[in-house]
Amino acid sequence: MENAALDLLRTTFGHPEFRGEQAAIIDCVVNGGDALVLMPTGGGKSLCYQLPAMLRKGCGIVVSPLIALMQDQVEALHQLGVRAAFLNSTLDAATAGDIEQRLLAGELDLLYVAPERLLSPRCLNLIDRAHAGPGIALFAIDEAHCVSQWGHDFRREYRELTVLHERWPDIPRIALTATADEPTRREIAERLALEDARQFVSSFDRPNIRYRVAQKDGSGQRALLDFLAGHRGDSGIVYAFSRKRVEKTAEQLQAAGINALPYHAGMPAEVRAANQRRFLQEDGVVMVATIAFGMGIDKPDVRFVAHVDLPKSIEGYYQETGRAGRDGEPAEAWLNYGLGDVVNLRMLINQGEASDERKRLELRKLDALLGYCESTRCRRQALLGWFAESHPGNCGNCDNCLNPPESWDGTEVARKALSCVYRTGQRFGAGHVIDVLRGTPTDRVVQFGHDKLSTWAIGDNLDARQWSSVFRQLVAAGLLEADHERHGAFRLTSDAGPVLRGERQLHFRRDAPKPANTRKRNGSAPPPIDLAPEEAARFRALRGWRAETAREQNVPAYVIFHDATLRAIAESDPGDLDELGQIPGIGASKLERYGEAVLQQLLDCDVA
Incomplete structure (x- = not known):
């Protein structure tokens, strides 16, 4: 089965080899075992259930908490030629019925379902019928930390997912999350009846992310603009604590000529959805948001995540910053905080209606984040320590290592x-x-x-x-x-x-001195610094073609090709389809679908 998995990885997904423990996880589930997987954002969690679902008999049922996420994942799988679908509230009755019939006819490899829908009597009966017919390959529970009452994304419906094990004990289950400390891991295993599952805990380190913390001076507006001056034309996320702060910050960035959009739970649902779609589909959009914009952001080319207010916990901070650099390319996590943030958060916790036990836990998590902010040691070492992972320090990619504080x-x-x-x-x-x-x-x-x-x-x-x-x-x-x-x-x-x-x-x-105001109001994103001029020209041309193709199909640009794939094409400058097909990220379906168009773009660049 190992060779079959590797062949599928190469031909369908276009990746030459497995990363980390992917192969062991896939082997476990393919052979009918349960698995609890903790892997950082961008580490390749999706493959850990997508490949077993394609290799085992029947369809894999994926429990996914967000409509936007499942839609984008299904579209990305369609681009690869994988038979995938979703069932959620955006579908009319006829379309949903058609997908149900495809499941019963054995015409699907993966079906994404929200937990609320999965738990409905109609859906449970549908799974019963599919199990008795073409088969159910596995159950994948994505964002499994939602089961934890102490977590930052608790979803009550996740508590009821033990029904999967109780009703269909012969079907393997795989629970996956990118953020869980030791207590949360234990709770996931207990709440989902996965105590006997194999646990796969990957390193939480994201070496491509540069961590920086700056002390707030006033509102922090100038500091944010100074930071964004180094990211002109990049896609990014700016997190703020309140809805009012989100709207004010978005207005300030727009006034500064930055393509910024607001997002918070108080906005009309249709406006929120439209802004999220623009962020996912367009290049260079900066989303200013509360944590309502979070889980399930699958955009790989987010080049920065900035916090203009202090988050509530190390876990929240880690997960939010983890949305940067999912493609493995360099990215930044920038946090600007001040004394007022600390006072306000402590007041909110103490004034809340939670139990004393919950308040003590929240205060402990806040204290851990403050310790991270004020630490003079390697940021990566301090951050990973919270997840019980040791790091030698001197990472060379955080502010404390690059400019050791006094x-x-x-x-x-x-x-x-x-x-x-x-x-x-x-x-x-x-x-x-x-x-x-x-x-x-x-x-x-x-x-x-x-x-x-x-x-x-x-x-x-x-x-x-x-x-x-x-x-x-x-x-x-x-x-x-x-x-x-x-x-x-x-x-x-x-x-x-x-x-x-x-x-x-x-x-x-000792706080760093206030920086001089050196930001530039004009200019566009520079080409990647590691590309030669002719390679950079090819990269820009390919991105332009990708953007136009994505607009025509009404899909996010990254489901066509990731930036990392376009960069590899620009660097290697393949002369034919065989050479193009050797580049990571280009499987058989995408080669057939886009190969000639990509080669034409390269030819046009050479002629120019």
Whole structure:
């Protein structure tokens, strides 16, 4: 069966070899075993159930949580000549009935179904009939972390998917996710009755992504524009915390000449769907979104993911940044956060209606993310550590490794800050306390008599930005917390005592100086830096042809060919169909469908 799987990989999908544990996973499922697969976004999870479904008797049923995702995956499979379909609410009764008949006639290799539809009596009966007839090859549960009540994408319907094992115990199941720490893995196995399944845990490392964290100065608008100046013409995602922030940021980017679109759950459904379609189908669109735009974004050429507000957890951050660089090409994950983000998130957690146990877990996850942000060690090492994966550090592709940050002894400064919070009554936020420390006689400072305190002006050697950094790091270290009953006023924690008594030393990260405003308002995306001029010209021509072809078919451009495939074509400049067919990403169906057109594009470039 191993040779059959490899032949199918090469002829249908156009890939020369399996990656990582793909071959072992496929072999497990093809032979009837259950599997729990944890593999990073872009690691090739889909092949782990698509190939077994094509190799085993019958049709593979794929549980997928998002309509847009299943539609794009089915279209991509059609491009490869694979018999695939989906059943969801976008289909009329006649079309859905036709797909059901194709399933019963044995004319499908893969059928994608939303969990809500799968659990309906009609669909369960349909599967019964198919199982008794042409057969069901397997059940694939994609985005399996949705089963976890502690996860960031919990879907109640996923809890009921144990029916698959209870009703059809002879059909192998494979559950897949890109984001799950140890507790979530255990919960997935328990909730889906996969305790006896083989577990395949791949490295969570995404070496092609460059991780960067920047401290917020004001709203962060200028910093975002400076960052995007290096990504003109690139597709990317900008995540913001609130709907209002999404809309304001999208407007600011549009005013700066950036092709930006908003996306959040408060928008009309048809507008949301249209914006998502444009992002998936067009090149160079920047989506500004809340996390409502997330799971199932299958676009491989997202060159950056930017966070203009602090996410809620390491898992959320990892999954959101993982939407960049799925094609393996260089990508960036940029996070801009400040003290206000920390205070606001802690207040939201404490004011929420969740149980105390849930609140403690959410606060622990937030603290872990703060530790990542403030760390002076390799970002990759800190990030992977949360998923119980060791990394030697010195990755050479994060801000801390490329420009090692300085640290300084902040013990005395911390004592001043903590003392000032205490002496002002633990009733005020950072702005007021900093005014007292710096000796700034605002009306409010004078009104409360805080210009008479012993801590008045004891910190005038630091400017407001430096003090803001100190308070941000004190909160991150758990020495200060925001009192949600007093609108975010700081209060000391029990851990502040040893610092105030001189029993504990603190070292702070020195923030980088504010960058000069060097962004350019004009210009287009430069050609890939690793291509020679004639190769870059071929690459641009191929992208233009791909965009036009995708528009004609009303499909995302990447289902025609990935950028990595176009780049390989541009570099090798094949002279005939045989040479073109040797390039990774070009299977038999795509060679037949697009081969002549690609060769014509190359010929036109050579003539020009």
